[in-house]
Amino acid sequence: MSWILAVETSTEWCSVALGRIANGGALECLVRHEHTGPRSSARVLPAAGELLAEAGIALSDCAAIAFGAGPGSFTGLRTACGVAQGLAFGAGLPVVPVNSLMACAERVRLGGEGIPALPPGVSVLVALDARMDEAYAGAFRWDAAAGEWQAATAMQVCAPEAVSQPSAPFWLAGNAAAVFGERLKATALALHSVPDALPAAPALVSIALRALARNETVAPEDAMPIYLRDKVAQTIAERQAVAEQRASLAAAGERP
Template sequence: MSWILAVETSTEWCSVALGRAATDGALECFSRHEHTGARSSARVLPAVAEVLAEAGITLADCAAIAFGAGPGSFTGLRTACGVAQGLAFGADLPVIPINVLTMCAESVRSGTSPWPADTRVLVALDARMDETYAATFRWDAAAMEWSMETPVQVGPPETVAQPDGAFWLAGNGSTVFGERLQVAAQASRVMPEAMPDARAAVAIGLRALARGETIDAADAMPIYVRDKVAHTIVEREAIAAEKAEKAAKAANAAAGEAA
């Protein structure tokens, strides 16, 4: 019953989990999942120490270290990758990079039993810069793993494609973008609370470990799906001006109706 340590900091949450498969097949897990904003880098190592102490083991007792490889925040991905690499080098452990969107799909499945056959999970996460990260997943019962039916894409929420057949929508895209994420209206279920979580990374990592799908720490890399990671100052000013103009128009319209 191998232990896996998982680190996930691709969003504003610092998520750390330590888990293994129990004798009854359930997941035994110790975790910290905290909204830290930009402070994940300061919180992640103390959280690792806490879950190891709670389980009563050391890092050397683990079989591998999993990390949220992306897509996500540029700084957050580098934090998770760097922490995983550093810990793995120190303990001579392999690492398991995990797609962040797959974690969202896994979080949905872990809370649903039995899993409805042929149901897809469309994950749509806020990618900042007025865009979403999106991909569609299907649970392959024979392989006991997620199959990615569409590649990860980044773009305006209006461009997120609707999957074929019945699907559930996971991730905070529906909350952040509202009606602009038009596919939400067609989803059988909408679960904005299904976000990247290290506990889901443990479950995915244990299956990957059983298949021998680990890599050397030196080969660990974040997954980036766009080259541009932030708006320029000019772009931010233009966006602010556009928002101010819209707000002014709305206020003038409201004043006209009141008159």
């Protein structure tokens, strides 16, 4: 199976992976996964170069470029999309946009690193801190017959109290539970929580390989991020209101 280069910068992590299906059917990935904060744009291309050199291949030897399309940080999504487009244009490769929330669900499905096997029929609700006192959320159900994720709820960006939960039993993935505590009602209802399941490039590779097998790619010029939020910054008054709410909750002994 050909290699896929994947870039994910929708959070404060710069995650780049070069992966393929190895002999025996296992996913094989070379990875750079680093907490870069706002400096992902400066690190992503060097990381990709390191992985290509480590594998001993050229970019043109890859079958496609995958990127984390969001939802997520506005700047991070533009970085990942722009890098994927530039690399794909230069190497004459197709692009695979990957839903960043689905990548979190895929991280749970792949397991390892202390994550138990996802039970059959159990959905994964992903909730990520979206800043501005909101969460990005969406639930997914693994369809074993189709070998792919199906949406169990619509994607949304909303206050943590308003996050929709799937009707079936579910696991909770993502950092929103740690950020919002009891305000995220799904925390108390989930069968199991995986707070460290953030969007990461190896999960993008896994999803993109399946998409590539189904010829679900786009031309570089057609690659677009997934924006759930039109507004990307709070006013001073809105930031002050959020700060006062958190201070009030803290004074009352509740987790903000």
